[in-house]
Amino acid sequence: MSTWTETPRLRLRRFTPADAGALAALHGDAVVMRFVEDGRPIAREVVECETLPEILAEYRTLPAEHGCFAAVIAETDQFAGWFSVRPATSRGLDRGGTEVGYRLRPAVWGRGFATEGLQAVLRKAFAELGAARVVATTMAVNTRSRRVLEKAGLGLVRTFFLEWPEYLEGAEHGDVEYALSREEWVSSTARH
Template sequence: MILRRFTAADADALAALHGDAAVMRHIDDGRPVPADVVVRETLPAILREYAELPAGFGVFAADAPGFVGWFALKPATSVGLDPSDVELGYRLHPSAWGRGLATEGARLLVRRAFAELGVPRVAATTMAANVASRRVLEKAGLRHVDTFFADWPNPVPGAEHGDVVYALSKEEWLGQAVR
């Protein structure tokens, strides 16, 4: 798998990913994002971040081969995360699920965060009910550090179980056998 910067040519692929109900089921309001919103807002924001964030941070298209989704390493902004952390995130097409690609991409960005970018701690959040994402985070070396209950305006099924935070410090990463 190769992680690369998005380009304007990725608009249709990104819109298809964010428009997939299965992909979006555990994200935000659980609804697919309309293609025009992805093209008009989401992709331009991703492209802008390449200039605004330090080198090595941002949202990166994943090709394995062909576009299968994206992985992100950015300053933490998600509900439940410490703003001093760096946030790991990802979205993959259902056709890429179960192939180890989420774990591969997550490990790659964790390694980049600690070995190249000098990040002190990487964190991620997901719904407690999202067992597959929790397992990916564990395989990437992160550990469950918190469960919280946010008052979501439009809670999706499973929200009643809360959200979880996973994190890993550089010191913990250095002590792990698998990197």
């Protein structure tokens, strides 16, 4: 399977139909989904019949090399989660750019994989995909994800509030947008 990008410990590649079980387990985990969408796990049938087919279709419909990519631990080939790079279209984003995101299994949390993978995605976005600006969002109360975004080099732009169909604990604190420009990324990489 071809590699989209890699780090010393992770290999990111396109999803395949064979990833249905691993993706369903990830999206079906209540802890993983706590701060995502409506805060509820997604049923296996929905992941298999809707989510994964949408991810696979994006490889044809999004700009080249954009989409959602399975992250596997290089040493073991174990599924760790996913990272994405797409045109910025999430609710609340109105300034354009390229949006990045990630979702990882709790078993790999706290080991630096999120920051490592996100830094590789940023490198790919700026150095190869021509991104001028990269953005990401999360709930304001999602302190772990906010820390990952900051460690990867993105800076807080604003807090914003959206109307959601159902209350999600912590939503009253809003969502946050983080961003990094190409110039900031180049300057940061030149210092390291």
